Amino acid sequence: MNKKKLLLIDGNSVAFRAFFAMYQQLDKFKNPEGLHTNALYAFKNMLDVVLKQEDPSHILVAFDAGKTTFRTAMYKDYKGGRDKTPAELSEQLPYLREMLKDMGIKSYELANYEADDIIGTMAKKGVEAGYEVAVVSGDKDLTQLASDHVTVYVTKSGVTKLEAFTPDHMKEVNGVTPTEFIDMKALMGDPSDNYPGVAKVGPKTASKLIQEYGSVENLYNHVDEMKKSKLKENLIASKDNALLGKKLATINCDSPVEVTLDDLSYEGSNIDDLRRFYEKMNFRRFLADLAQKGELTENKTEVKKQDYVVLSADNLDQPPKAAEVTFYLAMFGDNYHLADFAGFALKIGGETFVSRDVFLLQESPLKGMLEDSAVQKNVFDLKRTTYGLYRLGIKAESLTFDLLLASYLVDNEKNSNDLGELVQGYDYYDLKTDLEVYGKGKNAKIPADDAVFFNHLAGKTAAIAALKDSLLKQLKDHEQDDLYDSIELPTARVLAKMEMNGIKVQPSRLKELENDFAVRLKELEEKIYKEAGEEFNLNSPKQLGVILFEKLGLPVIKKTKTGYSTSVEVLNQLKEQSPVVSDILEYRQISKIQSTYVKGLLDVIDERDGRIHTRYLQTLTATGRLSSVDPNLQNIPTRTEEGKQIRKAFVPSSPDGYIYSCDYSQIELRVLAHVSADPNMQEAFKTGYDIHAHTAMKIFHLSSVDEVTSLQRRRAKAVNFGIVYGISDYGLSKNLDISRKQAKEFIDEYFEQYPGIQAYMDRAVKDAREKGYAETIMHRRRYLPDIHAKNFNVRSFAERTAINSPIQGSAADIMKIAMINVQKKLDELGLKTKMVVQVHDELIFDVPADELETIQKIVPSVMQAAVKLDVPLVADAGWGHDWYEAK
């Protein structure tokens, strides 16, 4: 291949990003000599992504040579006031160069010049010589180099995601061309490089000015013609700053670099050197990758060969008796309610038994073992395993270790439903991923070759057994053993039962709705076509946009990446201008209900028992909440009357029975009152006030809750919600459709009235910064590496998450405890009532008529007693002959 592609990497800035991208792993990534290795590791990950994406013929990684450069000669404070590079990072830099060398990649630095100048110079040379050039950096300074033949990639959240800056993209982001971006920077200044620019000029103003005048110089040629304004004064006052800024911001593309393009030719790694380097750094992951690559080119060096015995009807008595076994039940596909069985593996001590024939499990030696509570079972995915065995008529007992749950608690980011992938996160490489063994998409299948499949199955039990102790230790170190033993494991068992129960659905009620909605949709459709003057696909936002904004000429309120936005928010603002808009809104609403709920639910009723069996995902969310899939029963409509009708189809299993619903009142705000220890908010809950009215009274300075108007209450409610989300004046103003200034006043007054809340928010952010994670009342963690991000938006998002996660997550903890306790009570009392659905703060039960009274007594009280907070927990109940009535 003759393609000439030059890859230029800004070594310092990418290393810096790499370091902070894996900052929370700092202590984990150390080689045996105590050298930190996290930046090296992340840098290598970035290189892999870029090498694959760009497939360069030539590569250079440029480094800064030292503190003094031609820029410091111009302006001595250039890059002054910067924090010193952390020692944990600088110690890695020499090894970074060593790694690059082993990878066959040239490093280069030049006295008096920055890496940027080297890159600019080589990019220029490259383009002149007919190369396509790709530049990778951790900051945006280099984007000024973008041109027809130069694409600048800037790392985004972490280092393996890259944002491509082409001239077009520059124009979109900044409104100016890459070269004009220099002028923009000159006006704005750059706080991180420590030069000032013009007072009060940020990106918006700078972009506008440069779009108008083209350059700093031309701007100053015409500055006298500008209307009198503060901006004009500031521009004139800072002329020298702006001109200096331009010099500092301009990359020198004619630096005296001594390397030639030919020097940069990339021929690939020196595998032996690289292997030695990985060994020195203890990069087992990369070592495994090297081994796998070897597998592709040389003869097959399989993953570790497992020893196993194939079980059949003839040797079922062979597995020995034991107090502890590791068991894996293989089903093909995610939905274990319906998935085909594929086989199983059973590891007892050093022996592993495998088979494709899951019906062997129904034979007494194996069934007896699985149902024997004296035999502890280690598994991967307790709920899936329990459900699969239940389908085989086996009531599994003593599933006491679940690697999936343990790993989710230790670090939910490292978690995966694919065991092979999960264990790699724990440096275990003797198991392939399901993706590798089964394949992807519609080509995926269980391998026909026994040797391959059995090895994979046996490998799974080996991996579970191998990681058990380490995971248990990590749980202990995190003070999470109680969360694991007393909350997650029992919750999994409760959820398995709820999934088995399912909820009864009356298809006739959905069919009626289907017909009604079909008629209404048809009418609306015809009306809209008439109003629009033509037929089009109403479900296509693209086609709808053309009709509304081009044909009917309505004003464009918001744009999306792909075109006009036609969301509810936008359409609501256009309602007055054209009658067709209201009809479209109505069509959208009905159509959503029809396709997602009426048709969607009809499709998933189990014909065998007339019920819907959702699956709860227990190890998915970042906060500890559950999610519900196939179908999602946690978003059944409730806000509109048409939508609510869906709930009439959810019925008790006996005709005279009840659907009983019990939900926590304001659980998140109560958690906030508890964790913040704010006396005023605690007082409001202890007194039993309507919390939103109480907040309104406080922030609007009323003397009693009776004086609160409904508008004031609505606004106070929005503020309360906003607080839980990590409020901003902008978000609140948008939500309430008020000015940003007014929103800010509400927030300020709120903090005044509830001083503990502000303190909580500050503490939440500070704690997250120090510990690297946020934590719930039950010690559930959420890691927040972005809390150290330099990018304002990325960091702000992490800060809001640090505030929200303990609140949302603690509420989730509480609900899980409640579910366990309620189920325990149902069992103790031998009730036939079934817990059937959980919707975050609400539990739904299928209750026989004669148990209603008992349920009313026990459910709210057990929920309220789930944990003891500094404010009371309150649960409200409702019931009726279907879900609609149970409110």
Add this chain to the structure above:
DNA sequence: GCGATCACG
């Protein structure tokens, strides 16, 4: 396979 949209807490 992804973005836009909209359903829920």
Add this chain to the structure above:
DNA sequence: ACGTACGTGATCGCG
């Protein structure tokens, strides 16, 4: 000045 609310899943059109 920066540009935002927190957490989810299903459906549709479109490339």
